Amino acid sequence: MNLTLFFSIFFEVHAQNYAIELNSNISSKETLPFFLTSNKFGAIPNSDNIILNTAIFSDFKNNNNTFNIAYKASISGFIADKNEVLINELYTSIATKNLQLDLGSKNEEILFEGLSVSNGNIINSINTRAFPGINLKTRSYLTLPIAKNWLKVKANYAEYFLNDKRAVENAHLHYKSLYLKSKLSTKLNLITGLDHYVVWGGTSEEFGKQPTGFNNYLKYITGQGDGINTDESINSSNAWGNHVGNYLIQLDYAGEKTNWSFYVSHPFEDRSGREFSNYPDALYGFFIDLKKPKSFITHFITEFQYTKHQGKNTSENGLIDNYFNNTVYSSGWTYFGRTIGSPFFTTKTPINGITYGIAENRFTSINVGFKGYLSETIQYKTNVTYTKYPGWFNTPLNKSLFSPYLEVFISNSSIPFEITVGTTGDFGDFLPTNFGGFLKLTKTGIF
Template sequence: MRILFVGILVILFSLSGQGQKRDIVYNASLSGFVSTQKTLPFWAVSNRHGLMPNGNGTLLELGLYSDFTNKHKIQFAYGISAGGYLSRPGNKIILDQLFASARWRNLRLDLGMIHPEEQYNGVSSTNGDFVRSGNSRTFPGYNLRSEFIKVPLTKGIIAFRFNWADYMMIDDSYMKDIRLHNKSLYVKIKPHHRLEIIAGLEHWAQWAGKHPTLGKQPGSFSDYSRIIFAEGGGAGSTVSDSINALGNHLGREHLRINYLADNYILSFYHDIPFEDGSGTDFRSFPDGTYCFYYGSKNPEQWISDVIYEFYYTKYQSGSQHDRPATPDEIAKQDPNSHFYGRKVLGGCDNYFNNGEYANGWTLYGQVIGSPFMTPGLSGNLIRIINNRVIAHHIGIKGMAWKTTPYKLMLSYSKNYGTYKDKFNKDQFSGALEVTLPFHNLPFSVETGIYGDLGKLFKDNFGFTVKLSRKGKLLK
């Protein structure tokens, strides 16, 4: 990790020392936040890249970014941002982003720590991605990705894009030095200039690391190949990893349909999460995210963006992973199999949880995926304590009187815990964020009102004020 950071810093200094002109964008903000409880309301802390502390206090954010230059075949960009807060949970300085990027034609390589790109203009509750939403802090590594590349001889009707990435999870979790592998492949079919159909598969895997009782987990190159193909573990792996697949595998199957009008876009997307084979072969139906979105190309409309997202993760391929086998089923089984005498049903997917990687799909105590999947203490461990959810989310964005940008977020959920630890708790959470039209000031003034009402979180009301300034420095 030290080598990676040093390498990025060397790249940043070398790029900043080049004679070519580039726009350098800076931003700085100071926020204050207060609530009626010791913690902040749900939408005051969710989807903020892990920078917002969950308590009353102040937050200072600073960032410096360059754009891609267009004078060379290989273009470069870089960025660095950090935040520091004073809050009841404690005081902390956080390195948020530190990255260098290179772009050549349709390919891009990111090195370091970088936010996922914003989708649906910020009104989605998961940034359009059930598995990685932008709710948690970034992790360092590399990501080789592409834009859509047209397939030859298809007259531009068929295109594909991909990514291949590896990261490190550097938080103080139950297991140390966890590695993270990610890859995806998406295909776009465009039968008409106004219609796009995009389908794809995205795979994530936690692997290697040091377990407090089981010791160092397999982390060789041959083990990496097992991670790539989701194969069972070899020598040194746990019983669970040798039976199933080495590491903790999860991901999503994604479908998106876009209608591209001259002045707006209409979009539908469907995310199907998976933790094992029962998710990839649709046995988990109807689990997933279902979304409808309208986005205008005119940001000065009263309503420029509207999204409705429906979440259902209650089924999880059923309540049983396996059951006693019948005599006929036993007769067809291998006596040496670990599941001899049992019939594997593939249920109880237990989204974002895992046995060996006991903190599950969390980073610094925050869920990496959808914020509706609730982390919390289970014994002495932070785990996902609520992943069986039915939720509705509405996000609206626009500009009132062509002078006052705003964003409204309204969410209602029924929360059932997990199959192991069940409960039944309703929850409503809302947010209204407004940028005040003080155009004569040298900075913008953003205010936010947030509220929680229900049984999952304590009834809570919060208020934030943010002073921010953005600008360009021409080198």
């Protein structure tokens, strides 16, 4: 088979989908309101802007195939305080019946109809760009041979590059997860899971080159430390690298009239967190699908986030967790200047283009959201969020942020494109009072 025939067959089987999106964001201040930039995959600059996004993609065609390919290339160019072109997603996914290999930068799947302000996970939201790298995972939950129908498992193993400007250049990011789904009844499932991330390697501007090599890599991914400070790495006195983890407990109910999920996402960075000594710090959420298509309210969510404990009074050697910050990897749990976890962990002001970690990581936050239809062709989504920042233990802050958000989506066969319009604002004393909105026009199709 020659190459011309091969590509003809490939593109015939994998029809090209395209999306063209014109987006404009505007506000009453020099910067945009909180929710115009948060949870947007790091793709919205923090000033008035006009953005053109183009994407070409193809999804998996037949999940029953033994071999399947999907891909996407999405690029944005924007006019703002600083004009820029950035790659949103660029990946190829190769799948068999049970396994999938993602190569490149691929955004996280949006959960809970986009109503969760942290995408159901306190340490990994949709607040930043996708990491470039390689990720091997199960395509869904797989039944264990010894468990028949009552226990299923899914897992992943990934290695990424942190290619932004940061305190430790050329750092790597390791990620693995293990989730179990237990069938409690015909309608009720229990999901228990573990996410584990490690920032490792690279060259620190202060501490020099960090260890690499296979033996050191094993220490990073298993959280080992030898208890001895050496010139080679300050990390040797503790677990090597910057560890960030999450326990997830979730109950899923599938009924005749409603589906609902109750979930708890608990963060940990060291032994005290792994042993729940930082309880009650976590994201607590309840999501319900009313199973009423085209009704005024189709979905509802309520969430509560609490991070004030931080292992105080129970931590070893009197140390407090200080979430998402690290001595050696001082850019912390950030990527391209944005928090990787819940967006309410606010980042420090960059110095020479480098973000040095998290400024405010103690807060309580309440989110309530709805989604539904105003008419046959008009959908809406709204969230109301209140966040309180008490400050650090010895430096009180006591400031708050109230952020309402409304988005309306219009799709009509008589209009050649889809229209999305939204408005939001910041109120309280944590951020300056600010009003803003956006208009987005989207055209999708196949060629």
